[in-house]
Amino acid sequence: MEGNKRKLIRSLRLKLCVALTVIGIIYTGFSCYRSYNKTKIEAAAFIDEELAQIAGVIVNYDVILPKSWEGPSFRRRLFRDMNGNLLFPHHGAPSSLLPMPSLNDLFDKHQEIMVAPLFAQPGETFYFPSMIEDGIYTVLIKDKRVRAYVSTNKAGIRFVVARSYDLLDEVVNQALLHSLSEFLLLLIIYVPSTVFLVNVIFRPVKKVASELDARKHNDLSPIRATKLPSELDIFIESINRLFTKTSGVMQNERRFIADAAHELRTPLTAISLQAQAIHEADLPLEEAEKMRQLKQAIARQRTLTNNLLEYARSQCGHVLKLQNFSIKDIFIEVIDEIGFIADRKNIDLGLEGDCDILVYTDRTNVKTIVTNLVSNALKYTPDGGRCDLSCEESSDKKVVSIYVDDTGPGLLQKDLDLVFNAFYRVGGDSAKVEGTGLGLSIVKSACDEINGRIELSNRKKGGLRAAVTIPKRNFV
Secondary structure (H helix, E strand, O other): OOOHHHHHHOOHHHHHHHHHHHHHHHHHHHHHHHHHHHHHHHHHHHHHHHHHHHHHHHHHOOOOOOHHHHOOOOOOOOEEOOOOOEEEEEOOEEEEOOOOOOOOHHHHOOOOEEEEEOOOOOOOOOOOOOOOOOEEEEEEEOOEEEEEEEEEOOOOOEEEEEEEOHHHHHHHHHHHHHHHHHHHHHHHHHHHHHHHHHHHHHHHHHHHHHHHHHOOOOOOOOOOOOOOOHHHHHHHHHHHHHHHHHHHHHHHHHHHHHHHHHHHHHHHHHHHHHHHHOOHHHOOHHHHHHHHHHHHHHHHHHHHHHHHHHHHHHHHOOOOOEEEEEHHHHHHHHHHHHHHHHHHOOOEEEEOOOOOOEEEEEHHHHHHHHHHHHHHHHHHOOOOOEEEEEEEEOOOOOEEEEEEEEOOOOOOOOHHHHOOOOOOOOOHHHOOOOOOOOHHHHHHHHHHHOOOEEEEEEOOOOOEEEEEEEEOEOOO
């Protein structure tokens, strides 16, 4: 039987689940990345627009900027205090220290937006060259990125409107977390949904497979594909054509077996009657032995012919005649019919326990089952052995189990299932016990006809147990 791992690898359902899941993950991941990237671009554009608007307000509404923001000039005298700060004269007034805004204040004073002169104070880092054009730029201040808009007002004073990228990073990080949350949520919903939908799609296929498993062995009627996916139509049509061909071959085989057995039965009966008319006591010893062997050969051929006819009938199926009867009555009839075999081998054949259980099913099939099982047990049980017939009812009163136990050699584990195949014999041509290899095959077919089940098992005390389970009330 194919291993579960190899079967899983070939599973179309698994491949569909994996393919749809991978496609969903890739698409969802790409969508999240696109959303994150879009948010990042929009946040950057918002900051640029905000800085440009602030600069536009300063320029268009003539916001007064200090003259000191014009930057150093050779025509002006420059003074510095002890800390290196510039001292600017203020309209002829005494020199005073005027605070000068700086881009460093974004981080030193934790400002979100800063408006500062383009030219840095002496002693500070120059972030922009003096001849830089107006526009938007990105600079690095204290190892942090800053977005800055350089502009010039109507008085010619150049200034910078700057904002740290911290806000952008915060917005982008929130967008990233939001995208990841959506991604994980979609995975949690998408993957189980994919598996569920694929299982729903394959449910009709599984149902058809279950119906085929529940069919009887001789049921080769076409598969109805009304509820199956249309992609399987060509496959179902091929199977139905195969069923039709197989059914035709099997019918021809059964017809041939039945015709051959029927044609053999008439001459065998005539030969048997003629042989029985000859009394061995009237013949010389050597000829009497040959006559005895001839009678045995004729009896074997008649048994084979009868088995072939019974096998052909079991394969063709027949209309069941359901009726009430006792299992005990079947046991007694079988013992009366073939008990002479047990007497000849000195085998203790009898009932064990109370077997008076009523069932409602096909009587012919049940008798066929018991007859063949008992006959088979008597063949393989050595002289002086034992063969017990028993039955029991399940606790729910719905099932009856029939047991045939013997003290024979039992079976190898590999033969427990093979013996139900037609013409299969344990030991093959070298088997010591004569037989046709049809008995258990006939039993299996009869069990299938009445929704029964048969199992063979070796007994711990030695010998073989044949257990047949049938419904107590059959409504086939």
